[in-house]
Amino acid sequence: SPTLTSIAPTSGDRLQILDVVFTGTGFITGVSSVNVGLDITVNTTTVNSPTQITANITIASTAATGARTFSVTNAGPGGGTSATQTFTVNNPAPTLTSLSPTSGARGATLDVVLTGTNYISGVSSVSFTGAGITINTTTVNSSTQITVNITISASAATNARNVRVTNAVPGGGLSAAQTFTVTP
Numbered sequence: 001s002p003t004l005t006s007i008a009p010t011s012g013d014r015l016q017i018l019d020v021v022f023t024g025t026g027f028i029t030g031v032s033s034v035n036v037g038l039d040i041t042v043n044t045t046t047v048n049s050p051t052q053i054t055a056n057i058t059i060a061s062t063a064a065t066g067a068r069t070f071s072v073t074n075a076g077p078g079g080g081t082s083a084t085q086t087f088t089v090n091n092p093a094p095t096l097t098s099l100s101p102t103s104g105a106r107g108a109t110l111d112v113v114l115t116g117t118n119y120i121s122g123v124s125s126v127s128f129t130g131a132g133i134t135i136n137t138t139t140v141n142s143s144t145q146i147t148v149n150i151t152i153s154a155s156a157a158t159n160a161r162n163v164r165v166t167n168a169v170p171g172g173g174l175s176a177a178q179t180f181t182v183t184p
Contacts, residue, residue: 001080002026002072010085013092013171014061015118015143017043022053022072024082031079035071036087039063061120061143063089065170090171092118096178099163103181107154109136114146116165116175125166128180132156156182 004024012018022034029047036042039060046054053072069084095116104110114126121140128135132153139147146165162177 001078002032002074002082004070004072004082004085007070007085007087011088011090012057012059013090013118014059014063014065014120014123015092017056017058020055020057020070020087022055022070022085023051024072025051026074027051027053027072028074031074033073033075035073035081037068037070040068040089059089065089065091088170091120091123091167091169092171093173094118094124094165094167094175096163096165096175099178099180102179103183104150104152105183106152106156106158109149109151112148112150112163112180114148114163114165114178115144117144118167119143119146119165120167123168123172125168127164127166129162130157130159132182133161152182158182158184 006023008021027047034055039062041058043056067086067088070087071082071084073081098115100113119140126148134151136149160179160181163180164177165175
């Protein structure tokens with residue numbers, strides 16, 4: 001049976017592709033495999049030595065956040081499964097690189113398309129600074145695009161507003177701002 005004494009890194013974000021190094025004993029090429037749980041795909045597994053395996057994994061946007069257990073299994077005859085090590089799945093920090101359109105008139109209802117990265121349905125939210133802009137709907141179209149339907153009140157101040165995307169905790173964060181201008 002293999003042993004597992006550590007993994008590195010011990011956490012990753014939804015939508016991330018990364019290498020995780022498993023350290024222990026009894027690892028054998030063609031015999032040892034890694035166990036990572038639901039909504040994490042093992043892309044490749046390389047037994048570097050009897051004491052180290054590198055697994056390249058992809059964490060799906062649907063992977064549950066929080067702690068999960070990773071282990072190593074050696075196939076039979078004999079073989080067995082190691083003790084586990086904890087790996088934590090977090091939400092990624094979003095980015096916001098552009099808006100389209102970048103302005104809207106008082107009294108208008110329109111769709112604004114946000115482009116960036118790390119958008120996840122049910123996790124990503126959008127904010128416009130200042131009074132007079134109401135967000136009617138927010139639709140995460142893909143991990144790189146959100147469509148927000150807004151209404152600009154007839155009395156909204158005609159000025160530039162900051163638009164940001166926030167991903168909820170655990171992990172998560174706030175994007176840099178892009179400018180949306182209310183016009184007369």
